[in-house]
Amino acid sequence: MKIYGYGDKFTDGHPRKIIDVLHPGRPNVSKAELKEKLARMYEVKDPNSIFVFKFRTHFGGGKSTGFGLIYDSVENAKKYEPKYRLIRNGLDSKVEKSRKQMKERKNRAKKIRGVKKTKASEAAKKK
Structure with a gap:
């Protein structure tokens, strides 16, 4: 699995990345695995401050493209991220x-x- 992150576009103090993931021989890569790999690549202390979403697998497989947001801290993530993404990442709870x-x-x-x-x-x- 290789990750190519490009597009250091800073919005609200966090870099927004377009991520290409090469995963030959695998159907897809889990978001948890992507978060861990991005945390190692960009030396992020808390993987909860990384949000990956909108991943689409290319026709024929072997490659996926999506977005990633890397925040300085979990507090900044809670401040700027929409509620549904916080709920998906386990940082907030859904009101039933x-x-x-x-x-x-x-x-x-x-x-x-x-x-x-x-x-x-x-x-x-x-x-």
Whole structure:
């Protein structure tokens, strides 16, 4: 397995990498394995501050391309990363909502337009 990271584009204090992974003879490479390898390559102390996503295997196999974000610390990652990616990497927990709650919120929001939609769904929670 070889990793070619290129594109040191700094956004919000972290390098954004486009990663090409060569994995001949293997169907794919796990994200945990990629994180460990990137941590060794870029001398990152905590592999939890590395996020890899959007990997697509090329036709015929043997090569995959995706994105990687390397943060200075886990705190910076929590500050800038979207919540769904934090949940996928185990840095945040998913809030379980019941089906009925989601449907009630949706139907309340249908009655109101614009910015007031979020306020309507929050107001019902406070009552």
